Amino acid sequence: xxxxxxxxxxxxxxxxxxxxxxxxxxxxxxxxxxxxxxxxxxxxxxxxxxxxxxxxxxxxxxxxxxxxxxxxxxxxxxxxxxxxxxxxxxxxxxxxxxxxxxxxxxxxxxxxxxxxxxxxxxxxxxxxxxxxxxxxxxxxxxxxxxxxxxxxxxxxxxxxxxxxxxxxxxxxxxxxxxxxxxxxxxxxxxxxxxxxxxxxxxxxxxxxxxxxx
Amino acid sequence: xxxxxxxxxxxxxxxxxxxxxxxxxxxxxxxxxxxxxxxxxxxxxxxxxxxxxxxxxxxxxxxxxxxxxxxxxxxxxxxxxxxxxxxxxxxxxxxxxxxxxxxxxxxxxxxxxxxxxxxxxxxxxxxxxxxxxxxxxxxxxxxxxxxxxxxxxxxxxxxxxxxxxxxxxxxxxxxxxxxxxxxxxxxxxxxxxxxxxxxxxxxxxxxxxxxxxxxxxxxxxxxxxxx
Numbered sequence: 001x002x003x004x005x006x007x008x009x010x011x012x013x014x015x016x017x018x019x020x021x022x023x024x025x026x027x028x029x030x031x032x033x034x035x036x037x038x039x040x041x042x043x044x045x046x047x048x049x050x051x052x053x054x055x056x057x058x059x060x061x062x063x064x065x066x067x068x069x070x071x072x073x074x075x076x077x078x079x080x081x082x083x084x085x086x087x088x089x090x091x092x093x094x095x096x097x098x099x100x101x102x103x104x105x106x107x108x109x110x111x112x113x114x115x116x117x118x119x120x121x122x123x124x125x126x127x128x129x130x131x132x133x134x135x136x137x138x139x140x141x142x143x144x145x146x147x148x149x150x151x152x153x154x155x156x157x158x159x160x161x162x163x164x165x166x167x168x169x170x171x172x173x174x175x176x177x178x179x180x181x182x183x184x185x186x187x188x189x190x191x192x193x194x195x196x197x198x199x200x201x202x203x204x205x206x207x208x209x210x211x212x213x
Numbered sequence: 214x215x216x217x218x219x220x221x222x223x224x225x226x227x228x229x230x231x232x233x234x235x236x237x238x239x240x241x242x243x244x245x246x247x248x249x250x251x252x253x254x255x256x257x258x259x260x261x262x263x264x265x266x267x268x269x270x271x272x273x274x275x276x277x278x279x280x281x282x283x284x285x286x287x288x289x290x291x292x293x294x295x296x297x298x299x300x301x302x303x304x305x306x307x308x309x310x311x312x313x314x315x316x317x318x319x320x321x322x323x324x325x326x327x328x329x330x331x332x333x334x335x336x337x338x339x340x341x342x343x344x345x346x347x348x349x350x351x352x353x354x355x356x357x358x359x360x361x362x363x364x365x366x367x368x369x370x371x372x373x374x375x376x377x378x379x380x381x382x383x384x385x386x387x388x389x390x391x392x393x394x395x396x397x398x399x400x401x402x403x404x405x406x407x408x409x410x411x412x413x414x415x416x417x418x419x420x421x422x423x424x425x426x427x428x429x430x431x432x433x434x435x436x437x438x439x440x
Contacts, residue, residue: 048316049240049386065243066385072241072294083385085392085420086240086266087324090317094337118342125304126313127293133317133337167340 001195003176009144011036013102013174016142017043021099022092024048024134027071029144030102046098048130050089053081070130090130093137101138103131105145105170107160110207112170112182114143115162128165135166147175147204154206156180156187177201181212188212216377218408218429222252225402225430229253229367232285234262236323236363236394237275238370241267241294244387246371246404247274248432253369259283264323264363266316266390268292268300276300284309288363290316315343318360320393326362327396327425333360368398372421375405376412379426380419388420395425402427406434 004012006029014036017023024046025033034056037043045054047069054069055076063074077083092098107115117131118124135141145155156173173180178201179191190212192201202209219225226249229235235253239245253261254277261284268287269276276299278284287309292300303309314322315337325333334357338344348359370391373384381403383391395401403421408431 047386049243050389051386064385066387068241068243068386072243077385083383083388085388086316086320086390087393090320094317094321094335123305125293125301125311127291128313128315128343129291130316132315132341132343136336136339137317163342164340 001177001200002193004193005176006032009174009176012179013142013144014038017041017100019043022046022052022097024093024098024101024138026101026103026131026134027129028104030104031069031071033102046089046092047075048089048093048134050084050086051075051077051081052084052092053078055081090133093130093133096137096139098138100140100142101134102142102144103134105143105155106162107155107157108143108145108170108173108182109157109159110182110186112168113160114141114165114170115160117165118163120163131165135169140171141169143170143173145173145175147177154204156205156207158207177204180209186210217379217423217426218377218431222248222430222432223256225249225428226252226256228400229256229258231258232260233258233366234264234364236365236368236390236398237263237265238368238389238391238394239265239267240386240389242270242274243385244371244383244389244391245274246369249369249402249404249430250274250278254278254281254283260285262286262288264288264319264365266290266319267294268297268311270294271296272299279303279309282308286310286312288312288314288319290314290319313343319363320390322360322363323390323393323397326364327393330362332362334358335360363397365394365398366400368394368401370394370401370403372403372405374407374409374414375403375426375429376409376414376423377429378411379403379423379429380414381405381421381426382414382418383420392421395421400427401425403429404432405429407431
């Protein structure tokens, strides 16, 4: 089986972002999606700190401390991009104006609950940032994650054991071995990596799956 | 003649009192009013409640204020960062209280305070640990959490240019919380890179109208000085 690496996962997600989409990419792995957006498509990247039309990282030496992304890394602004304050930025999320957000996850449940903000471990300092707003706000919530933990436990679960970020909000899950749409009837497999059989995937996922028609 | 500009940082923060609630603008270090925070450190006010998106980076700015043990409580969305070691140590030692608020709720609660609203119903956080014990309501089939406004005695913000009436414009993503915090505090103190003559700011592009600003202090930024 040909598991996708992180770059390949990012490239796969980028392939599904259509022309004209307003998109927020979460911190970490989802940020990589920006590197693979198909050239020639006008796609509007939103950054929660108040940027729409965010461009790539600046050339070395051209960084501006006033122009950063949600991960606090220096970025650029595309021609036609703009700035706005935080209440407007989160109105874009909460108000349902973003077409897609892409987030990482600890766990996703079969009905689309997302857990990605807090391990709940004793002594862990909780931090939530914009995760809860993104989870419930965008029209489509894509999650990018490995299907299994390093210990081999499925991260696609009947119900989340980690504290949830939002309920019934994830629409699609991109993993290293398959892509799932989360429907009212549970997870539907819409793509598998080459060399993977449905039976193997079912075994790895540990929750009932269906193959797309 | 109304002139909200003040001559010194000392004067800008002179009336901040012990136990005050202070909003501090900024997302990470973009838009953080460092000079005003340093002035508060020198001024000596203690037992403060700080409202900021984060809980300090490195050793300067908000982290320096925390390190001086002048902060009783911090209200923020994202305290844990690679360089938040000052907050981390104080939190683990039980020396600072944390109220964790989802970032959009933080913005909405600040905006609600500035807008004179009694409360808001927000979908963010419903069904999570951060909404535990809070009143909820189903409106048109969607679940919402009742959240109350966040007010402050003072707001310390960083803007790009200001005039003597307190009108402000910002620079790039350093705008972040500045405009809404200016509205939510009883007294807003703006650190600006440049004070310009009245009329120089295009009225079509003023972001914060002067009614929301009580004091303006010019602190030329290194970037502006170099330009």
